[in-house]
Amino acid sequence: MTTVALKDVTKVFPDGTVAVDNVNLDVNDGEFMVLLGPSGCGKSTVLRMVAGLEDPTSGAILLDGELANDLPPRDRRIAMVFQDFALYPHMTVGDNIGFPLRLSGVEQGPRGERVADVASALGIGDVLARKPNQLSGGQRQRVAMGRAIVRRPGLFLMDEPLSNLDSGLRAELRAEISGLVRELGVSTIYVTHDQAEALTMADRVAILRRGVLQDVGTPTQVYGRPATLYVAAFLGSPRMNLLEASVYVHLDRYVALNFGEQALYLPWDDIRARAVAHYHGERIVVGMRAEALTPVAPGTPGDVLQGRIRYLEHHGHESLAFLDIGATAIVVDDIGGAVSEPTGGSGRFRRFGHVVQRLTGRGEPRESSTESSSNRTSVLSDPGRHHRRPAELAVRLAPYPAVSSGHPLAISVRMDALHFFDERGDRIDVGWR
Numbered sequence: 001m002t003t004v005a006l007k008d009v010t011k012v013f014p015d016g017t018v019a020v021d022n023v024n025l026d027v028n029d030g031e032f033m034v035l036l037g038p039s040g041c042g043k044s045t046v047l048r049m050v051a052g053l054e055d056p057t058s059g060a061i062l063l064d065g066e067l068a069n070d071l072p073p074r075d076r077r078i079a080m081v082f083q084d085f086a087l088y089p090h091m092t093v094g095d096n097i098g099f100p101l102r103l104s105g106v107e108q109g110p111r112g113e114r115v116a117d118v119a120s121a122l123g124i125g126d127v128l129a130r131k132p133n134q135l136s137g138g139q140r141q142r143v144a145m146g147r148a149i150v151r152r153p154g155l156f157l158m159d160e161p162l163s164n165l166d167s168g169l170r171a172e173l174r175a176e177i178s179g180l181v182r183e184l185g186v187s188t189i190y191v192t193h194d195q196a197e198a199l200t201m202a203d204r205v206a207i208l209r210r211g212v213l214q215d216v217g218t219p220t221q222v223y224g225r226p227a228t229l230y231v232a233a234f235l236g237s238p239r240m241n242l243l244e245a246s247v248y249v250h251l252d253r254y255v256a257l258n259f260g261e262q263a264l265y266l267p268w269d270d271i272r273a274r275a276v277a278h279y280h281g282e283r284i285v286v287g288m289r290a291e292a293l294t295p296v297a298p299g300t301p302g303d304v305l306q307g308r309i310r311y312l313e314h315h316g317h318e319s320l321a322f323l324d325i326g327a328t329a330i331v332v333d334d335i336g337g338a339v340s341e342p343t344g345g346s347g348r349f350r351r352f353g354h355v356v357q358r359l360t361g362r363g364e365p366r367e368s369s370t371e372s373s374s375n376r377t378s379v380l381s382d383p384g385r386h387h388r389r390p391a392e393l394a395v396r397l398a399p400y401p402a403v404s405s406g407h408p409l410a411i412s413v414r415m416d417a418l419h420f421f422d423e424r425g426d427r428i429d430v431g432w433r
C-alpha cells in the first residue's frame with residue numbers, strides 16, 4: 001500500500017487565489033483519511049495535487065517516502081472516484097469496471113474473473129450487462145468504485161463520491177465503502193463537506209478552512225477537543241454553543257466565567273483553571289455542547305444557568321430548546337469568520353491580550369492551526385465584520401415537552417465538558433492530545 005506526506009504544500013492559482021496554504025499532512029499505510037470542510041476550502045485541490053492533476057506552487061508531495069511532484073498520474077498507483085461517476089455511457093457495466101485492466105493488457109479471462117469478484121463485493125453482479133443509463137444513482141456509484149477497486153491501487157482518492165445521492169442511500173454506501181476499503185487495506189483520502197460522513201468513516205479527519213489546515217485527529221479527538229474555534233463550530237449537530245465570557249480569578253478558589261449577569265465557576269483544582277486564569281480581566285470564548293447541558297428544577301444548587309425559551313425545534317426523537325440566558329454569542333460563519341460586536345474595551349482587550357501572549361507564549365500558532373498570525377483577527381473584536389447577537393443556548397429535551405416559548409428553564413452545566421478559546425480562536429488548554 002501507499003503512504004502520503006504533504007510537506008509545506010501551497011497552491012496559488014494564476015488569478016492569485018491561494019487555494020491551499022502551507023499544508024502539512026501525513027496519511028499512513030492503510031489509513032482512511034477524510035478531508036473535511038465547506039465548499040472552497042481547498043480539500044479537492046489537495047486531492048488533485050496528490051493525484052498529479054494539479055502541480056503544487058511550492059512544497060513537496062511524497063508517496064512512499066519518494067518525491068512525487070513531477071511524477072505523472074499514471075505512475076502514482078492511484079485510483080480516483082469522482083462525484084459525477086464519470087462512466088462511459090456506450091459501455092456495459094462489466095466493460096466499464098474492466099476498462100483499466102483492458103488498458104493494462106490483462107487477458108480477457110483473468111479480467112472477467114476480477115470484474116466478477118469486484119461486482120459481487122459491491123452488490124452489482126446481476127447488472128454487468130446493463131448500460132449506465134439503465135442504473136440507479138447508487139448503482140452507478142458502485143460501478144465507478146468498482147472501476148477504481150479492480151486496478152488494486154496503492155491509494156484511493158475519493159472526491160465527494162456520495163454527494164449526488166439521497167440521504168438514505170448515502171448512509172448505506174458509507175458503511176459499504178468504509179467496510180470494503182478496510183477489508184482491502186488500501187490507503188484512502190476521502191473528500192467531503194458532510195461531517196456525518198467524516199466522523200463515521202474516518203480513521204483520522206483533517207479539517208480545512210480557506211486552504212489552511214485547522215486540525216487533524218481521530219473523530220473522537222477533533223470532536224471532543226477541537227483545536228480551534230472554527231473546528232468547534234463546524235462539528236456537531238446542533239452546533240456548539242459559543243459564548244463570550246469575562247474571566248475573573250479568585251486565587252486558590254475558582255475562576256469565574258461571567259456571561260452577562262450570570263456566571264459559572266471553574267474550580268481551582270481543575271487542571272484547566274491555571275490556563276484560563278492567564279486571561280484574568282479579559283474576555284474569552286466558552287463552548288458548550290448540547291450534551292453538556294441538562295434541564296434541572298429551579299433552585300437546584302451547582303453550576304446552573306437560568307434562561308427563557310426563545311423557540312423550540314421538534315425532531316421526533318428529541319426536541320431542541322433555544323434559551324436566552326442574557327449572554328452574547330460568538331458567531332462563526334460557514335467559511336470560518338467569527339464575528340462579535342466590539343465594546344468600549346476592545347482596544348484594552350487587544351493590548352492586554354498581546355501582553356498575555358508575550359508572558360505565556362500563546363502568541364505562537366500551534367502545530368494544529370497553521371494560519372499566520374498576521375491573518376488572524378480577534379474573534380471578540382473584529383471591526384468592519386461585526387454584529388451583536390444574543391446567545392441562544394441549544395438544549396436537548398424529551399420529544400414534544402410540556403413547555404413553550406417564554407417558559408423559564410434552569411440548565412445544569414457539566415464543567416468538565418466546557419471548551420475554552422482565546423481571542424484568536426485557538427484552544428486554551430493544558431498540553432495537547
